[in-house]
Amino acid sequence: MQGANLVGFNTNFLPTFPIFKTTQHLFCHLKQAYPTASSTFASMGNDEFTTTTTTTVRVPRVLTVAGSDSGAGAGIQADMKACAALGVYCTTVITAVTAQNTAGVQGIHTVPADFVEKQMLSVLTDIGADVVKTGMLPTVDIIRSICDVLKTYPVTALVVDPVLVATSGDELAGPAVLDVLREELLPMADLVTPNLPEASALIGGENVVNISDMREAAQAIHALGPRNVLVKGGHLPGTGGMVDVLYDGVDWHELSGSRVETHNTHGTGCTLASAIAAELAKGHPMLPAILAAKQYLADTLQQSAGLNIGRGAQGPLNHLYKLSNWGKTSTERQFKPEALLLYAVTDAAMNKRWGRSTADAVRGAIEGGATIIQIREKEAETGEFLREAEASLKVARHYGIPLLINDRIDIAMACDADGIHLGQSDLPVAQARALLGPEKIIGVSCKTPEQAEKAWKDGADYIGSGGVYPTTTKKDNKTIGLDGLREVCYGSPIPVVAIGGISTSNAGQVMQEPRPQNLKGVAVVSALFNQADVVASTQALRSVLARTVKKSSPVVPLL
């Protein structure tokens, strides 16, 4: 993940944006932040709120006035998805229907200006809007209609993305609209977001090809009347960082971030402008709204980099990656029970004693044949735990071995581990599943079939059951023995891995036939890590397992 860094941030900037135009708006935003406090607000004389304790939820609203993209990468479709991803209700006024895909624009069918106006009135007289965002505005008449409507129905903020040319290079609005854009719409805008060619067109055709040009262009466009100008640097030559330049009439701010190497950039401009509109609609001031939107776009670009949609040069983004992570739904990424065969659980104290880092221990275990890793850290501080987890994850990813975090869901989420292993007194499984989503692996320690069944119902992928034998790694741990293990296996609808005092000398006994079909392997700590040579110890255990478990995993060959 890369963030947007701010260079030359001026604190004077924040109060100058009139996000709360009236006291009424301030109440609305307070109400949004404290939805249960309705009676307090009602007593302040604001009749928008009920006087009882009934909670009315006021949803932030963005109205996008833009063109439809049949390929759903840009335009109205991108706007709706970006707003939805950011928790904002998005209404849509369509200015043109484009026949468009990842290769380019094949046709444009413009909607008559009076019908654009009709759509706007339908929305504004009923649902209303906190922020209006405009995109493709193909005719002078459409722009004039929008200006007229906005004069009658003013909104908290107007974001103008002066769309002229699609990423593919196809023209979406001709030079004929430039004058009315400059003279009528831009003066009403709180923010205008041209890309480099659009900035150049707005200032009369002068080239904008570097940061100094972007600063000058931002200033010249600001002189046309908008309160803020964000000149976007997606088209800057070179492969280095990404810089957008923001000018607020007083200062320039260079908003930098890293370039994501991807051809899936169709709709980035629409997405950014909509995301800014969404953040403004939530009540954020301009600069924080822009930074939050850039972060959302950077994360989305990152999450969409490997997608393969369409045959053209510019693919779309997965705006809703938090709901459906397309990059992780391929069968390769899903949990495979066979991965439980040789489950290595790290122990920081042991590794310290042998003078190795957790990541080195993980590398040794994987090179010796471990098929899944769990980072278990009971003492370390959060920052140190996270660094260890990140370093270990790098190693595990290199070998394609799943890596889970013991207990700490915050660490698992922060480093984007493959999942988590929970104890009976840790975070409940259902909550962990809700936080991690459907793709991550969740394992649960269970000593009884009842616990195993509950873990399964709550969304766990596997059960860790033990202690099979007495162990020194876990204090006050009740030993359930081989019989207890089998009982859990027979009562468990999901795969089980045995744990507790297992080593090369007894792993064969644990896995011997007849074996419950869902007993998939053994989890070990000391047998691998309280040893001088982690690779050799893991290899030794892997050979024992290979002898007993005939059908060893096809996905995790002995390295």
Ligand SMILES: Nc1ncnc2c1ncn2[C@@H]1O[C@H](COP(=O)(O)OP(=O)(O)O)[C@@H](O)[C@H]1O
């Ligand atoms: N490959 C990329 N990696 C990271 N950010 C990008 C990338 N491409 C574009 N952006 C960002 O997306 C936003 C829109 O960029 P730009 O391409 O300039 O506009 P448009 O899509 O309107 O042509 C900008 O904030 C830019 O910095």
Ligand SMILES: Cc1ncc(COP(=O)(O)O)c(N)n1
């Ligand atoms: C209907 C429509 N509106 C806008 C764009 C610009 O796309 P981008 O976000 O890549 O600048 C587009 N390609 N199609």
Ligand SMILES: [Mg+2]
């Ligand atoms: Mg654009």
